[in-house]
Amino acid sequence: MKINNKLTIGIDLGGTKMSAVLFDGEKVLDENLLATPKNNLENIIIMMAVLIEPLIKRAAEFKRNIKGVGIGAAGVMDIERKKILNSPNLKILNNVKLAEKLEEKIKLKTKLENDAKCFIMAECKLGAGKKYKNIYGLTIGTGIGGGWFINNEIYKGSHGGAGEVGHMIMDSKDLNDLEDLFHNIMKRDPIKIAQRAYSLDRSALRIYEEFSKILGLALANIANIIDPEVFIIGGGVINSADLFLPRAEEIMKKNIQSSEISKKIKILKSKLDKNAGAIGAAMIV
Secondary structure, three states: OOOOOOEEEEEEEOOOEEEEEEEOOOOEEEEEEEEOOOOOHHHHHHHHHHHHHHHHHHHHHOOOOEEEEEEEEOOEEOOOOOOEEEOOOOHHHEOOOHHHHHHHHHOOOEEEEEHHHHHHHHHHHHOOOOOOOEEEEEEEOOOEEEEEEEOOEEEOOOOOOOOOHHHOEEEOOOOEEHHHHHHHHHOOOHHHHHHHHHOOOHHHHHHHHHHHHHHHHHHHHHHHHHOOOEEEEEOHHHHHHHHOHHHHHHHHHHOOOOHHHHHHOEEEEOOOHHHHHHHHHHHOO
């Protein structure tokens, strides 16, 4: 990948924090992190501008121009990527043309995309998926996001809502989706549950066993539909992957329609770590 003459900035807008990177097409030149305000929309726009201000100054030090800014945010986007239709963590952003509002503030071209799709784009281009052409990625953290990378691009579907694996219904009785079950099992505190599991707390280990089963079945469902070469898993829980990923992979392989296919499909951990989402956002500009 050639280094761009112009740099880009990527913002990963989360429910509790927002991060940004200055990106040259190949590597991160600088980064910044701030808390995400939740009280009103104007404060979010102001803090995003504050977040990237030192990166703009850094680009000037390199005597390089900024081509534009990309925002990765959780939720379903409209087909034109002009606004967020449903933001699970920041309801104040629902039906807001976020990219346009930030663009008015910073006077730089700004684009918007789903945060999980940004993560997957970065991992496929620069991270764990570089060698593959058919990849399904999942982010597991505050919520569960996903996306399908095929033919060198993220598949978005007919209306822009494809890949939302977190909303796959996994419980027909109560209509719980994958994300609901994850929150219910982990009591919305996976870090604390992981700490207990590493201390060999039996109840915590049982929680991870249950999560492994649900995740493995979800992966098998996806594999039976799209037959990817690999799955790439990232997000906040990846640091405790050894507690659930081996068992999830075992369950996935047992539930794929063909034993021959199941031998070929791999599960990989993300390589770009905490910057993957912001890097992917920088790539959409």
